Amino acid sequence: MPTLLDLLGKNLAAPEVVQRLAAYPALQPEEAGPPPDARMEPVTYLRSARDGLLIKTSQEGEILAILMLSDGKDGGSEFRGELPGRINFAAEPEDAIRALGSPAWRRPEASFGGHRLGELLRFDFPAYSLHIQFRADHDGIDLVTATLARLVPGRRQA
Numbered sequence: 316m317p318t319l320l321d322l323l324g325k326n327l328a329a330p331e332v333v334q335r336l337a338a339y340p341a342l343q344p345e346e347a348g349p350p351p352d353a354r355m356e357p358v359t360y361l362r363s364a365r366d367g368l369l370i371k372t373s374q375e376g377e378i379l380a381i382l383m384l385s386d387g388k389d390g391g392s393e394f395r396g397e398l399p400g401r402i403n404f405a406a407e408p409e410d411a412i413r414a415l416g417s418p419a420w421r422r423p424e425a426s427f428g429g430h431r432l433g434e435l436l437r438f439d440f441p442a443y444s445l446h447i448q449f450r451a452d453h454d455g456i457d458l459v460t461a462t463l464a465r466l467v468p469g470r471r472q473a
Contacts, residue, residue, distance in 0.1 A: 319381050320461050323443050327376040328406050341365045367394035376472050380462040405455045
C-alpha cells in the first residue's frame with residue numbers, strides 16, 4: 316500500500332490522491348499564506364486535528380508538504396499512520412538515524428526567543444526531504460514533515 320509520502324507532488328484531484336485521502340474524512344481546507352502584497356504565492360492547508368495531519372498544497376492543488384503531528388501539537392491528536400522508517404513518536408534522534416541513515420543536516424537543541432527547541436534532523440531523498448523535529452525535553456518526536464525537494468532551502472537537488 317502506498318504511503319502518504321507517495322502523494323507529494325501530486326494533485327489533490329488525482330484519483331489515487333482522492334482515494335488515499337478518503338481515509339482522513341476530517342480533513343478540512345483552511346487558507347493560509349502571505350498577505351496579498353507579498354511576493355509569495357498563497358498556499359492552502361488541509362487539516363485534520365483528529366488525525367494529527369496537515370497537508371500543504373499550492374493554489375493549483377499540488378501537494379507540497381505533509382506534516383504528521385504528535386499528540387497535542389497545534390491542539391490535535393497524534394498522527395496514527397505509519398511514520399517513515401517505521402519510527403514512532405517516542406523515538407529519539409539516534410532511533411531515527413538507525414532507521415533512516417545519516418541525516419543530510421542536523422541542528423542541535425536550541426533556544427529561540429525564549430522558546431526551547433529540540434534537535435532537528437533532515438533526511439534527503441530524491442523527491443523530498445524529511446524533517447524530524449524532536450521535543451526539547453528529550454521526550455520523543457514533536458513533528459515529522461515531508462517537503463518536496465525543490466522547496467527545501469539549501470537542498471541540493473538529486
